[in-house]
Amino acid sequence: MTSTSAPRAPFNRLLLTGAAGGLGKVLRERMRPYANVLRLSDIAALAPAVDDREEIVPCDLADKHAVHQLVEGVDAILHFGGVSVERPFEEILGANICGVFHIYEAARRHGVKRVIFASSNHVIGFYKQDEPLDASCARRPDGYYGLSKSYGEDMASFYFDRYGIETVSIRIGSSFPEPQNRRMMHTWLSFDDLTQLLERALYTPNVGHTVVYGMSANKDVWWDNRFASHLGFEAKDSSEVFREKVEAQPMPAADDPARIYQGGAFVAAGPFGD
DSSP states (O other): OOOOOOOOSOEEEEEEESTTSHHHHHHHHHTGGGEEEEEEEOSSOOOOOSSTTEEEOOOOTTOHHHHHHHHTTOSEEEEOOSOOSOOOHHHHIIIIIIHHHHHHHHHHHHTOOEEEEEEEGGGGTTSBTTOOBOTTSOOOOOSHHHHHHHHHHHHHHHHHHHHOOEEEEEEEOBOSSSOOSHHHHHHBOOHHHHHHHHHHHHHOSOOSEEEEEEOOOOSSOSBOOGGGGGGOOOOOOOGGGGHHHHHTSOOOOTTOHHHHBTTGGGGGOOOOOO
8 A cells, every 4th residue: 555645743742542443553553653742542451652652541531530631731632432333322422422522621621722533434324325425415324323423523513613623523434454345445444545634634724623534545436525625635545456356245135235325234233222
């Protein structure tokens, strides 16, 4: 895969929440050049700091006091923490809904003016795959997880309008080493392209609340980033190199959500507890 451009002058201290998660582990290494100190947090266990340029701060996002301590002294926040799959509402509530409120309240109190919010394509998951979208479309969450990300985008908008805290909400498609199925041929976001997008989100001035779809330069895409052009994000990678491997998989049935909806299987997850 291609490499990203040389990093800008580093922030003094960046906070990465969700640092023990799938993308968090990737970004722990990739965000190091962008900060003199990278503060890493998760409720799950994290590997020890490799040097004095890392700080390990365990934190439950549902704990308001702990989050306020976590945010103190940071210059910007990469908020990737929370439940990352569809789960019962009660499991989503603490980390994803209370947690994003705690992050923004802590940012307000400690004077942090830039947040990068890991939103998701699941805020628009109930659109059909033949419906092209841009950031102006109405949200159609495909589950409790998608609802929590939609709430996070509203929180970002409110905290910019009310307090001037700027956010780039990245509606991440599918960020894995390679696309795992036909749906991901459209939604795939390489780690290099994610890194470049985060750099642009951190350093572009006057973003207000910008919503951007996180996708690589795939051949067939569902999303249009016209309203995020000011970020200057130009994806370099493409899922096309994986097409032969992916298309060797059996074709899903015609009524499979993975062939119908942009959110794929998430539209059919649950109900829980019946």
